[in-house]
Amino acid sequence: MISSDRMAAVDENAAALGVPRKQLMESSGNAVARAVRDHADPGASVAVVAGRGNNGGDAFVAARFLDDYDVTVHLLGRPESISTDIARENWAALDEAEYDARVVTDSKSLELGSPDVVVDAMLGTGVTGALREPEATAAERMNALDAPVVAVDVPSGVDADTGEAEGVAVDADHVVTFHDEKPGLASLDAEVTVADIGIPRAAELFTGPGDLRSLSRESESHKGDHGEVLVVGGGPYSGAPALAAQASLRAGADLVRVACPDSVAREVQAYSENLIVRPFDGDHLRPENVDSLVELAGDHDVTVFGPGLGGDDETLEAVAEFLAEYGGTAVVDADALQVVPEVDTEATLVCTPHQGELRKMGGETADDWQDRAELVESFAAELGHVLLVKGAYDVVSDGEETRVNRTGNPGMTVGGTGDVLAGATGALACVLSPLHAAAVGAYANGRAGDDAVAENGYGLLATDLVDRLPAALRREE
Numbered sequence: 001m002i003s004s005d006r007m008a009a010v011d012e013n014a015a016a017l018g019v020p021r022k023q024l025m026e027s028s029g030n031a032v033a034r035a036v037r038d039h040a041d042p043g044a045s046v047a048v049v050a051g052r053g054n055n056g057g058d059a060f061v062a063a064r065f066l067d068d069y070d071v072t073v074h075l076l077g078r079p080e081s082i083s084t085d086i087a088r089e090n091w092a093a094l095d096e097a098e099y100d101a102r103v104v105t106d107s108k109s110l111e112l113g114s115p116d117v118v119v120d121a122m123l124g125t126g127v128t129g130a131l132r133e134p135e136a137t138a139a140e141r142m143n144a145l146d147a148p149v150v151a152v153d154v155p156s157g158v159d160a161d162t163g164e165a166e167g168v169a170v171d172a173d174h175v176v177t178f179h180d181e182k183p184g185l186a187s188l189d190a191e192v193t194v195a196d197i198g199i200p201r202a203a204e205l206f207t208g209p210g211d212l213r214s215l216s217r218e219s220e221s222h223k224g225d226h227g228e229v230l231v232v233g234g235g236p237y238s239g240a241p242a243l244a245a246q247a248s249l250r251a252g253a254d255l256v257r258v259a260c261p262d263s264v265a266r267e268v269q270a271y272s273e274n275l276i277v278r279p280f281d282g283d284h285l286r287p288e289n290v291d292s293l294v295e296l297a298g299d300h301d302v303t304v305f306g307p308g309l310g311g312d313d314e315t316l317e318a319v320a321e322f323l324a325e326y327g328g329t330a331v332v333d334a335d336a337l338q339v340v341p342e343v344d345t346e347a348t349l350v351c352t353p354h355q356g357e358l359r360k361m362g363g364e365t366a367d368d369w370q371d372r373a374e375l376v377e378s379f380a381a382e383l384g385h386v387l388l389v390k391g392a393y394d395v396v397s398d399g400e401e402t403r404v405n406r407t408g409n410p411g412m413t414v415g416g417t418g419d420v421l422a423g424a425t426g427a428l429a430c431v432l433s434p435l436h437a438a439a440v441g442a443y444a445n446g447r448a449g450d451d452a453v454a455e456n457g458y459g460l461l462a463t464d465l466v467d468r469l470p471a472a473l474r475r476e477e
């Protein structure tokens with residue numbers, strides 16, 4: 001089962017893998033045509049009511065596979081307003097081949113006659129809310145016909161994720177949905193066919209450009225809408241928390257604060273005027289610092305815990321106490337990782353170990369990435385937290401769902417790249433689910449590293465990644 005947002009991401013990832021949407025549209029249209037054949041014999045009349053997006057494009061293709069039927073295609077809107085190139089091309093193919101393809105510019109002019117089968121291809125899974133005109137009137141007229149209705153992907157007017165409708169919706173008898181079932185379809189009184197249209201498993205498994213779709217912003221956003229991150233780190237090291245904090249800012253967090261020992265607070269602040277430093281007493285994290293840190297963390301959306309803290313016994317005791325008391329979302333990195341398996345916490349954790357740190361946590365690994373993915377998924381289920389295990393292929397799992405990231409290169413073995421990843425993941429966890437934040441964080445971090453090596457060769461610095469994160473998180477339209 002797959003949500004509409006995730007399906008859109010998978011479509012885009014498939015295109016990035018070399019399986020273009022136009023090819024998928026051919027398969028989708030063929031699947032719709034097969035469903036029509038299940039409801040009527042050749043020679044029967046078929047009325048196709050199509051919108052101006054890819055849902056309509058699927059139906060334009062279906063019409064070409066139904067040459068032995070009496071098919072009439074009704075386009076709701078002008079051809080020049082068809083929203084995608086591939087749908088426009090398939091409409092043009094109908095026009096050039098002289099199919100009975102009609103343009104409906106006013107709902108009053110929609111005349112469906114008395115067809116034997118109706119195809120609803122007005123709106124797809126990415127459209128929610130009440131139907132507008134002319135779709136609302138078209139839905140009412142389809143519902144009034146004494147003919148089975150075949151809906152393309154989801155009945156128009158029905159939310160594919162919830163199965164609910166805010167107003168009039170198409171009452172479909174049969175739904176042909178693609179690749180995987182959508183959550184809202186189970187509640188409908190309709191036969192549902194899931195059509196395999198050739199999307200490779202890799203489009204769901206491997207992170208890709210489609211995973212960046214969910215990072216769009218509302219035009220009237222305000223400060224704080226995209227998250228406030230607290231980085232807790234430093235003591236033995238000052239660069240690590242500064243890198244993580246700057247990465248959080250570059251990955252989109254609105255405000256980032258660094259809680260660090262006052263012995264390194266001046267050094268951390270000196271890395272950038274963009275950092276807000278909140279020092280605590282001492283030269284390393286100790287149990288007596290925990291209560292104030294828990295209170296401070298409660299004012300933030302996400303805490304990034306671990307960069308530069310070191311492995312002092314007092315520090316690890318304090319980490320365990322913090323996690324036991326904290327109930328929010330935290331990205332845990334570096335030495336702090338080793339205490340996670342022993343702590344009973346209500347916090348939502350994203351743990352970012354490399355393979356050596358994973359072994360210290362009690363997990364297992366393997367040279368083959370597919371074997372490693374199975375081991376990571378099993379250990380994530382045991383822990384009850386999201387794992388992002390770094391490697392040539394990063395593996396991200398919450399114990400039920402697993403993603404793999406292939407961006408990145410050997411130049412990223414340099415110190416500090418993990419701090420950048422932790423900080424970026426922290427920012428993304430403010431606006432995305434933990435699993436998705438970890439997957440996108442790994443993708444962007446590796447993509448930034450690839451861009452740095454492409455420009456300068458090996459010998460990159462962790463700061464090279466920080467500066468390239470915004471571009472790595474930008475989705476090319």
